[in-house]
Amino acid sequence: MKEVNKVSGAETTVIAGAGIAGVHAAESLRKEGYQGRIVLLDSDSQMPYDRPPLSKEWITGETDEASILLRDPAFYERLDVDLQLGVEVTNIDPFRKTIDTKDGHSYEWEKLMLATGSQLRTLSIGGDDLQGIFYLRRMADATAINHHMEGVKEAVIIGAGFIGAELAASLNQLGIKVTIVERSSYPMEAIVGRQASAYFLDLHRRNGVDVITEDSVRQFNGETNVEEAVTAAGRRIPCQAVIIGVGVSPNTAVSHPQLQTDRGYAVNEFGETSVPDIYAAGDCTSWPYNGVPIHVEHWDHAVNHAKTVAKNMVHPQSDPYTYTPYFWSNQYSNRFQYFGHAKEWSKTIIRGSTESHAFTVFYLDDQDVVKAAFIANQPKNALPVRRMIQQQNAISPEALADESIALKKIQRMQVKI
Template identity: 45%
Template sequence: MTTNNRFVIIGAGMAGLNAAATLRNEGYKNEIMLLDKNSNLPYDRPPLSKGFLTGELDEEQILLRSPNFYDDNNIKLNLSRSAIRLDLDKQLVELDNHETVTWDKLLIAVGSRLRKLNIPGTELKHVHYLKTKEDSILLKQDLQSCEDIVIIGAGFIGSEVAASCRRKGINVTVIEALPTPLRNILGDRMGEFIAKLHRSNGVNLITNEFATELTGEDSVKEVVTNTGRRIPCQAVVIGIGVELDLNLIERTEINAANGIMVDEYCETNIPGVFAAGDCALWPYFGEKIRVEHWDHAMNQAKTAAKNMFNPKTERYNTIPYFWSDQYDVRFQYLGHAKDWDSTVLRGSIEEKKFTFFYLKNNKIVGALFVNDPKNVIPVRRFIMQNTIFNDPSILGDTHQKIKEVATKETNN
């Protein structure tokens, strides 16, 4: 190892900040530099579509740490600087002002970037994407005088913005290209539940349709769809997902596919170079996956930091988890179910309190909890232990406690 006496973290979001804090908690004494292209102190992103957007939280309340945390812990913030090139042999990163920073260990936690909608009219005023605090502030300003808003995409961001706008009394139209919201993640039955939830709260949800044009002379006035439908509005939010930005490693020997490939210790194929969060492709039950959620970014970064300080000491084996708050519903999800061969419902859809299991080969690969948090811990244990259910329907028996329904048979 070189003697630069510095650990460098590229990306000051949830992953990067938690890695820096963990390094100090683990006892690392030398310099930690946290690099980020944005100028803001690290802040929490989930409130941007909820409490911060509605005005219930202010800028100080969404900070991940207090402003004095960084000086108190000798963490050097290098903000408003983009990392543009890595030299793995010399162990240095070049910044957009041509300065270079050397490292002993490097963590790449660059997150993801928004996927842009390529149709005419997206350059008009009052057309929004939602990724940063600045995005949320601009949208919040528009909502003060907005009567009708169109949201393109019924994913989690679009759904949360729709719920926030309805709370403010704004007329909301959501356009979703799929037959049901979140169909690719949750399937049709849960997609129908989410669709009904939005419609029952006054959202005009349009499915199996997509936007083809935004019209207006200077500001957006209408959204036109592929069927010729024209929807008047004073603002538009585009939420069609995110994509990777791997430009930083393109000309390096760091292995990447749909993400930066890391092992169970969050280390890349280059010794001393780690990755965590949205950008990392990591081993999970025999496959390589990438997860774009808050909980994952936090936990994987903590594991990466521990292995940066004490190599190969802690494996990352956390079950993916995310949550979303919409209207009177708290959604929680565990697992990573790309496909499944059966499902089981436990509880009542009508009462909006249930757990919906996704199974493959009689094992739980994912579970959606709707206002049903008590089941999260035992189900996490079932997934972690690869528990086999000889009769999966027993999961739906509410007369038995969920932690008591598993067979003793496991396949670890």
């Protein structure tokens, strides 16, 4: 029989997941005046930490564990948050309003937030049990990679998405010879289009990274440690370390037949799931954006979504989530930003030039409305671009391409449809 964890007479909110969304949700509950008990559960045994630095500053040794903690340990005591680490949630009972954990405990709740984040996509490749082959998701992974990289001269990265690209830049900075193996012809083309994708390809090659496209790794060879990666095309790549970065998927392992999922827990604009009093926030969700359900895995979204959903948990249906998706990536000395969400577009307009390494690519629909934009080393464009996407007005493509016309002015221009 499970031990039920409850405080007599106390209203309880349980948050499953102590990542960026879960921690900000707990903080926001208190800011919104919630006086009940908050239980914050996480399967990781580390104090809650920030993940983006793991592929950058952590790998290069520019930061330490203390500096990437989301909050100092005293924060949870100060806000009276019951943080339970190393706890894996296994089951939800929406009728009894309990959540069960692998260690045999059961927590009662009046309201529950699922902030379970995402989980790694993995590959099955011959020889992948050799030492020196890693995935990067948790601090423990990053720590193991750091320890292994001492003495490594050659590394292979599988996947040229943003995490793979950031890792390549970080390892390159450490003086390691890096080879990226990517299945597609152009990395991240589905997200940023051909122009920006070709720019990324050239950027890494100019910095000494060997980027192999239209190929995949089929075999790892070595005695006990990986010594080479063999591709489908027959390439043999010497390496003493491999990092596999082929993306993530929403973590919806905590489920119930009444809990609807669609590329994540399906929530409305208030963060409510299909089950009363169960909410969800962050990477594990699918949420309405311009009337269409979307799923994104962005740090900025996780923070803002968690704050908004927490407010709605305290003040039901008081604050609809109207967020413009945003993410960034730092590679070498470059700062890249992406605003909006566009799975497809009718035309792209480039402002600036890839040759100058300072440009903005706009993704327009067939009525010349800007759906998304990719910004390279032009941080001043961020605010007007965000507003342009939020307003959803038709914009002159010619004006977008003309750098003599300020974006603030273009933002106020409307084209009759």
